[in-house]
Amino acid sequence: MKYQDLDSYVEYLRSFPRFSPRDHLKLERIEALLKLLGNPEKKLKGFQVAGTNGKGSVVAMLESVLTEAGYNVGAFYSPHLVSYTERFRINKKQISQRKFAEIINSLKPLVDKVEARLKDRPTWFEVLTVAAVVYFTQAKVDWVVFEVGLGGRLDATTVLGFKYKIITAISHDHVHILGKTLKKITREKAGIIQTGNTVITSNRNKTLDQIKAKCNSTNSKLLSAPKIVTHKLELTKTSFSINTGKKIVFGETGLVGEHQAKNAGMVWQFLSQAIKINSDIILKGLKQAKLKGRWQIIDSKPLIVVDGAHNYSAVSQLFQTLDQLGYSKKRTIVIYGTKARKKYEMIVKLIDKNAKLIIFPRTKIPNMASVSALKKILLRGQTAKTLTQAVNKAKTKAVKDDMILVTGSFYLVGEMIKLMNHKPTSRVDKIDDNQAEQPMTH
Numbered sequence: 001m002k003y004q005d006l007d008s009y010v011e012y013l014r015s016f017p018r019f020s021p022r023d024h025l026k027l028e029r030i031e032a033l034l035k036l037l038g039n040p041e042k043k044l045k046g047f048q049v050a051g052t053n054g055k056g057s058v059v060a061m062l063e064s065v066l067t068e069a070g071y072n073v074g075a076f077y078s079p080h081l082v083s084y085t086e087r088f089r090i091n092k093k094q095i096s097q098r099k100f101a102e103i104i105n106s107l108k109p110l111v112d113k114v115e116a117r118l119k120d121r122p123t124w125f126e127v128l129t130v131a132a133v134v135y136f137t138q139a140k141v142d143w144v145v146f147e148v149g150l151g152g153r154l155d156a157t158t159v160l161g162f163k164y165k166i167i168t169a170i171s172h173d174h175v176h177i178l179g180k181t182l183k184k185i186t187r188e189k190a191g192i193i194q195t196g197n198t199v200i201t202s203n204r205n206k207t208l209d210q211i212k213a214k215c216n217s218t219n220s221k222l223l224s225a226p227k228i229v230t231h232k233l234e235l236t237k238t239s240f241s242i243n244t245g246k247k248i249v250f251g252e253t254g255l256v257g258e259h260q261a262k263n264a265g266m267v268w269q270f271l272s273q274a275i276k277i278n279s280d281i282i283l284k285g286l287k288q289a290k291l292k293g294r295w296q297i298i299d300s301k302p303l304i305v306v307d308g309a310h311n312y313s314a315v316s317q318l319f320q321t322l323d324q325l326g327y328s329k330k331r332t333i334v335i336y337g338t339k340a341r342k343k344y345e346m347i348v349k350l351i352d353k354n355a356k357l358i359i360f361p362r363t364k365i366p367n368m369a370s371v372s373a374l375k376k377i378l379l380r381g382q383t384a385k386t387l388t389q390a391v392n393k394a395k396t397k398a399v400k401d402d403m404i405l406v407t408g409s410f411y412l413v414g415e416m417i418k419l420m421n422h423k424p425t426s427r428v429d430k431i432d433d434n435q436a437e438q439p440m441t442h
Contacts, residue, residue, distance in 0.1 A: 051168025065285030153191020
């Protein structure tokens with residue numbers, strides 16, 4: 001199979017099997033695939049980031065700071081918004097589509113060998129993870145930062161065995177896979193911690209106690225997250241201070257929200273203590289950190305913001321940010337869509353309390369909650385036949401100083417970004433992204 005034969009390439013990616021995530025979450029497949037490659041992951045030095053919300057933001061902060069410090073840095077993100085190539089970055093630049101296809105093509109015979117040996121094909125996310133390892137080892141990067149795809153304990157990225165672990169805020173999400181209680185979810189997230197790791201987390205109370213216990217049982221060092229004060233939120237940045245116990249450090253980040261100040265403080269503490277990077281360099285890197293789909297302004301007249309908040313905790317934090325920026329219920333129009341498997345009833349009711357209008361668009365995104373199901377929860381919610389119609393309707397309803405907020409799903413956010421950029425989906429990126437994340441749908 002050659003890259004030029006794009007139809008065959010797309011069909012190959014589509015060939016990955018469906019599976020029940022509860023039956024299929026295991027590490028033998030990726031371990032076998034890495035072994036066939038000679039275990040290149042052992043050449044990499046890096047960070048693994050788990051948690052429910054904030055993983056991608058923390059990866060972006062780490063990537064930005066380490067690049068600012070003069071290192072060559074590979075970063076692996078999950079999920080992407082528009083193109084698979086967004087997932088693979090070196091020094092903030094994403095992989096070319098040709099290089100991506102070249103690596104995937106090179107892995108195909110190895111995937112076939114693993115399937116023949118184990119009678120079980122590696123998942124698409126496992127292949128993506130291995131592709132990132134290959135890409136970064138070929139580039140001989142100094143550091144890598146990997147974002148967990150789902151959970152932690154049985155996530156493909158955990159096999160890579162990195163020393164440095166960050167666990168962001170944990171809340172309820174993917175309960176059909178990780179468990180219905182916070183205790184069960186935390187067990188999965190803390191499962192990334194391995195013998196002799198250095199760990200930091202922003203979690204508190206019983207969740208922190210669980211993480212402490214995991215660190216104790218693995219002889220890992222747990223660093224304390226610092227006290228953070230958010231001083232000012234603006235549309236494009238967050239100003240904060242870090243109380244180290246000995247001094248107050250002032251900084252800002254290009255990511256917006258009180259939660260991003262906490263993430264930035266955690267990254268500052270981790271890199272200054274564990275890696276011994278100079279504070280001024282860390283602060284400069286944090287200032288430059290940005291990430292698509294996280295409070296991203298995509299238009300100004302009217303103001304249109306996209307944010308991938310996709311669970312109750314994240315949406316609640318999003319409206320807290322809106323309130324702090326002065327966008328009251330009377331000034332916010334929300335375009336909302338979510339995956340059908342999500343527990344979205346409480347989220348829709350939360351949006352209802354915080355928005356003057358909510359619009360549910362029909363889209364071609366697979367496995368989204370139906371417009372009729374969303375409408376049953378909120379009768380005053382309006383519907384649209386397409387995302388374009390939803391945006392036009394929102395613009396018609398918006399008055400001066402209103403904000404249009406598109407949220408509920410990274411998939412919806414990706415569609416909105418493509419719509420605003422007038423960018424058609426490439427052949428390669430027409431593959432349903434559910435293939436990359438558990439559970440797969442193709």
